[in-house]
Every structure is written in structure tokens, then in C-alpha cells.
Amino acid sequence: MPETAGFQLGDLKNSQDPYAILEAARAKSGAVFDAGGSWLIFGHAEGTEVLRNSSTRSGFIADGFRRRLPAGAAQDEMAHRINFLDPPDHTRVRRLVGKAFTPRLTASLRPFVETIVRDLLAKFPEDEPVDFVHDFAHEVPSLVISELLGVPVRDRDRLTQLSDQVSRLLGTDNTEDEMSNAIVGAEEMHETLRALLAERRAQPKDDLLSALLAAEDEREKLSETELLSLAATLYSAGHRTTRDLFSNGLTALLPRPDFIAAIQGGELPVAAVVEEFLRYETPTHMIGRMLTEPLEVGGHKIEPGQYIGVLLAAANRDPEAYDRPNDFDPWRWTRKPEPPAPLSFALGAHFCVGASLARLEVGVMLEILLQTFPKIRLHDAALSWHHTGVFRGVDSLPVILGPRS
Numbered sequence: 001m002p003e004t005a006g007f008q009l010g011d012l013k014n015s016q017d018p019y020a021i022l023e024a025a026r027a028k029s030g031a032v033f034d035a036g037g038s039w040l041i042f043g044h045a046e047g048t049e050v051l052r053n054s055s056t057r058s059g060f061i062a063d064g065f066r067r068r069l070p071a072g073a074a075q076d077e078m079a080h081r082i083n084f085l086d087p088p089d090h091t092r093v094r095r096l097v098g099k100a101f102t103p104r105l106t107a108s109l110r111p112f113v114e115t116i117v118r119d120l121l122a123k124f125p126e127d128e129p130v131d132f133v134h135d136f137a138h139e140v141p142s143l144v145i146s147e148l149l150g151v152p153v154r155d156r157d158r159l160t161q162l163s164d165q166v167s168r169l170l171g172t173d174n175t176e177d178e179m180s181n182a183i184v185g186a187e188e189m190h191e192t193l194r195a196l197l198a199e200r201r202a203q204p205k206d207d208l209l210s211a212l213l214a215a216e217d218e219r220e221k222l223s224e225t226e227l228l229s230l231a232a233t234l235y236s237a238g239h240r241t242t243r244d245l246f247s248n249g250l251t252a253l254l255p256r257p258d259f260i261a262a263i264q265g266g267e268l269p270v271a272a273v274v275e276e277f278l279r280y281e282t283p284t285h286m287i288g289r290m291l292t293e294p295l296e297v298g299g300h301k302i303e304p305g306q307y308i309g310v311l312l313a314a315a316n317r318d319p320e321a322y323d324r325p326n327d328f329d330p331w332r333w334t335r336k337p338e339p340p341a342p343l344s345f346a347l348g349a350h351f352c353v354g355a356s357l358a359r360l361e362v363g364v365m366l367e368i369l370l371q372t373f374p375k376i377r378l379h380d381a382a383l384s385w386h387h388t389g390v391f392r393g394v395d396s397l398p399v400i401l402g403p404r405s
């Protein structure tokens with residue numbers, strides 16, 4: 001991992017305010033930092049250029065997992081994860097996911113999301129603190145992705161726990177404990193998913209696992225390992241980042257009664273607030289890439305095979321792209337010309353498959369929450385954050401919901 005003038009990537013992991021570190025580094029090194037054979041990209045335009053380039057690859061990350069992990073489920077999952085595949089495998093797997101995970105399927109989930117949000121909120125007390133990360137922000141996406149994939153109620157909690165264990169591997173500098181938990185967890189997770197896939201093969205249902213099995217045709221097939229890795233990836237990608245987007249966003253919104261009143265009054269669209277959540281407090285802070293062709297970016301020439309860390313969190317606060325980037329300001333998405341879309345879902349071949357589902361879920365959660373509990377407030381402003389080197393989220397969010405409307 002590269003070192004920049006002024007900070008090391010490990011500093012982000014240990015900091016409660018990585019944005020201050022990123023801002024200082026950008027001020028020192030500009031939009032593109034040359035770490036001598038590897039690169040860090042802080043700029044929005046520069047990040048966009050790298051991610052959109054057709055010679056951009058991420059397969060070297062799969063190769064790293066293949067080298068580092070012992071043979072078994074964890075290695076299989078990481079080495080075949082869709083976001084670490086390159087063409088032609090990525091093109092084939094992505095096309096199959098696209099056939100099964102359609103915009104229509106996402107839109108059809110809205111009534112289900114509304115129902116679970118209302119049901120969860122109905123159970124909360126009005127005047128005692130509730131941990132909104134654990135009891136709400138985690139629950140909604142976890143129930144939605146289980147429903148979407150077709151994971152039965154009996155397996156949900158265990159699979160969620162296992163996928164959290166395994167996804168620690170996506171962070172940087174894992175401890176030995178994290179590694180061995182991930183390796184053991186992946187075995188059990190794959191066993192459960194393998195049994196579920198066998199059930200769906202024998203008796204298809206109206207769910208994404210059955211649709212993925214049905215999407216295969218003569219020319220395009222998923223190997224058993226690819227299918228397991230995809231099911232596991234969708235399960236974990238489907239809940240953790242969405243939980244963090246909602247909770248991270250609330251930490252910025254709840255101290256602003258003026259924005260809350262504008263949302264409740266219908267002047268400030270919920271979609272604008274979700275966009276600002278994505279920009280201001282993105283759950284995914286960094287992704288890695290390499291190029292197969294040389295590329296000139298921000299006055300630097302990046303050579304094939306050199307490591308590139310695209311700091312999505314820094315790009316989203318780039319002063320060249322956003323006016324007053326460190327202000328949480330959902331109104332910016334209502335002004336013309338609209339600023340460039342945040343890079344939170346990446347761009348190019350690996351653009352997030354679940355972007356519209358995540359937007360739908362967080363929008364519904366926010367809208368119904370503010371309708372149901374118009375006086376919601378933070379119970380304790382002293383928040384603690386985790387940062388895996390890649391993902392950042394608030395650990396807990398104690399709120400007092402106040403009287404129901």
C-alpha cells in the first residue's frame with residue numbers, strides 16, 4: 001500500500017475524522033498523488049477518468065486473495081467475487097446478474113420495503129433511546145436482501161453474522177483473529193448457500209437465486225464456485241453498505257431541524273437528501289484498480305500494472321466538483337446545474353449492481369421515519385466510527401424517537 005506525503009492509509013483506519021486527513025493530503029499533493037510506482041487519486045474528475053477507462057482492471061485483487069488465503073470457501077469467494085473479476089469472466093457474470101436483477105425487480109420491492117419499515121417502527125418506544133444502527137438501519141436491508149435472494153427466515157441471522165465475518169477480508173491489515181474467523185465463517189456460509197441453491201434447482205421459486213439459476217443458458221454459465229461467490233457477495237453487499245449509508249447520513253441530518261422540516265413540508269425532496277448522504281458520508285471510501293494501457297491523468301502518466309487507490313470519499317469532497325464540499329447540504333441537488341454524481345457506487349464496468357435498490361431502501365426508510373416520528377433527535381452526540389480501510393460506518397446511533405405523528 002502506498003504512503004503519501006503526510007499520511008499512510010492505515011491512518012484512515014485509525015481516525016475518527018478521515019476527511020480531515022484526506023483534505024490535508026489533497027492540499028499537499030493535488031488530485032493525483034504519485035507514490036513512486038503506485039497512485040492515490042483524490043480528485044473527482046481524475047477518479048472518474050480512471051474508473052471509466054476501458055483498460056481498468058481489478059482482477060489483481062482476486063489474485064492477491066488467491067495467494068494469501070488457504071484453499072477453501074474463503075479463497076473461492078474472494079477469488080471469484082464479481083467486483084474482482086476482469087473480462088471476459090466479468091462480462092459474462094455481470095450479464096447474467098443483469099438478466100436476473102432487473103430495475104423492475106427492484107421497483108417491485110417498494111411495497112415490501114414500506115411494510116417492513118412501518119412494522120419495525122411500530123415496535124419502538126417513543127421516549128427511551130433506541131440504537132438505530134442495530135435495530136433499524138441494519139434490520140431493513142438485511143430483511144430486504146434475504147427476501148430478494150430467497151433466504152429463508154431460519155437462515156437469516158446466521159448468514160448475516162457469517163457474511164460480516166467474511167467481509168472483514170475486504171478491509172486492509174486484518175488481524176489473525178479476523179482472518180481465521182473469516183475462513184471458518186466462509187465454510188459454513190457456503191454450506192448453507194449450497195443447500196439453498198440445491199433446493200432452488202429442484203424447486204424454483206420467485207426469487208433472485210432461482211432467477212440466477214434460470215438466467216444461465218448454453219453460452220453463458222456460472223460455475224458452482226462463481227454462483228456461491230455471487231450469492232454470498234449479493235448477501236453481504238446488500239446489507240452492510242446500505243446500513244452504513246442510512247446511519248452515516250442520519251448523523252449529519254439529525255442535527256439539522258431546518259432540513260428535517262423542509263423534508264416533512266415536501267420542499268426538500270427525499271431523493272436529494274439520499275444523494276447528499278451518498279456524497280457526504282459514503283460507506284465505501286476506497287477501491288483499488290490497475291490499468292492494462294498507459295493513461296495520462298491530472299498531468300501524470302500511470303503505467304500498466306501500477307496500483308491505483310481511488311479514494312471515493314475524497315473525490316466526493318473535491319472542491320473542484322462541489323461548492324463548499326465539507327458542508328452537508330442536500331439543497332445542492334435541487335440547484336441547476338446539478339453537481340456531478342458522487343462516486344460512491346463507483347463507475348464503469350463495476351458500477352454497483354444494487355445502486356437503485358440502495359437508493360430505494362434509504363429513501364423509503366427516511367421518508368417513513370420522518371413522517372412517523374417528526375421530533376426524532378440524537379440522544380448522544382458523541383459518536384464512534386469504524387473504518388476497515390475500505391468501509392466506514394458509525395458504530396451505533398442512539399436516538400430518542402419522540403411522539404408518533
Ligand code: HEM
Binds near residue numbers: 094239
Ligand atoms: C449504499 C449502498 C451501497 C454502496 C455504497 C455500494 C457501493 C459499491 C461500490 C463502490 C462498488 C464497486 C466496487 C468495485 O468495483 O471495486 C459496488 C459494486 C457492487 N455492488 Fe454495491 N453498494 C451498495 C449497495 C449494494 C446493494 C444493495 C447490492 C446488492 C443487492 C450491491 C451489490 C453490488 C455488487 C454485486 C457489486 C459488484 C458489481 C460488479 O463488479 O460488476 N451493492 N458497490
